[in-house]
Amino acid sequence: MSDSEETPRLRVTELKKSFGNKMILHNVSFQLSKGSSLVIIGGSGSGKSVLIKCISGLYTLDQGQIEVNGKVLNSPRNPIDAMQQRGFGFMFQNAALFDSMNILENVAFGAKHALKMNHKAARDLALEKLSLVGISRRMGNLYPSDVSTGIRKVIALARTLAIDPQIILFDEPTTGLDPLMSKKIDELILQCIRSESLTAVTITHDMSSAMRLGDKIAMLYNGTLIWSGKPDKLFKTDSELVKQFANGYLDGPFSFTNSL
Numbered sequence: 001m002s003d004s005e006e007t008p009r010l011r012v013t014e015l016k017k018s019f020g021n022k023m024i025l026h027n028v029s030f031q032l033s034k035g036s037s038l039v040i041i042g043g044s045g046s047g048k049s050v051l052i053k054c055i056s057g058l059y060t061l062d063q064g065q066i067e068v069n070g071k072v073l074n075s076p077r078n079p080i081d082a083m084q085q086r087g088f089g090f091m092f093q094n095a096a097l098f099d100s101m102n103i104l105e106n107v108a109f110g111a112k113h114a115l116k117m118n119h120k121a122a123r124d125l126a127l128e129k130l131s132l133v134g135i136s137r138r139m140g141n142l143y144p145s146d147v148s149t150g151i152r153k154v155i156a157l158a159r160t161l162a163i164d165p166q167i168i169l170f171d172e173p174t175t176g177l178d179p180l181m182s183k184k185i186d187e188l189i190l191q192c193i194r195s196e197s198l199t200a201v202t203i204t205h206d207m208s209s210a211m212r213l214g215d216k217i218a219m220l221y222n223g224t225l226i227w228s229g230k231p232d233k234l235f236k237t238d239s240e241l242v243k244q245f246a247n248g249y250l251d252g253p254f255s256f257t258n259s260l
């Protein structure tokens, strides 16, 4: 999906993943250049979360390979190693903050444990990333349960940025938020992608978010990437499946078997 001749920042080649005898991902391949933003859309159960867990190293691959800057990644020993060695940041579907830590400690956690920074350096980095996403120093003393779902997502974004990733993976960053807060989070994500020249893969089933965030959009259907194109092509495609999903039509060829 990169038009440039240079080595892609991220290349995924013929990735396959099953659980038991259920094939979840079939030969998924794509590549992204530095600073590009791919949005993957698809129905519930289509394999979106499994795909980015495979890319980030949280799940091992059955077949295929992942390359970052031309280097093939080996299976890591544990998720923290995966994040650290691969240069990946991962923002989980439900923000996944630690309830027992205040906001500042949450954001400093990755810097301390993945980057092995000392307490003061991790804290300073956390404050810098919180400020980047518009969270005040004073708010850093609050706990996740003290703030709204939207703010928790903003904090999760700061925490992801605090391990200085080259590639950032977002799993449904705006699900459960009202349209205005979604727009705000999308703007923050875009601002961070641009200011830090990050390569981003975002998973969403929110079409407004997909149009805002992606310079490319791809659709995953039953574990296969069935379509990809620029956002302005999404609603003009000849693919009946993509057209149905993007427009939210109930009638059409889309099978809901995995979604129910």
Ligand SMILES: Nc1ncnc2c1ncn2[C@@H]1O[C@H](COP(=O)(O)OP(=O)(O)O)[C@@H](O)[C@H]1O
Pocket: 019, 024, 042, 043, 044, 045, 046, 047, 048, 049, 050, 051, 258
């Ligand atoms: N750890 C797991 N073990 C077994 N099956 C799983 C596991 N994780 C996901 N699956 C299955 O893989 C399919 C795709 O899941 P997922 O990637 O979470 O879908 P979504 O596109 O909604 O993110 C689902 O059928 C789900 O039940």
Ligand SMILES: [Mg+2]
Pocket: 048, 049, 050, 093, 171
């Ligand atoms: Mg999911």
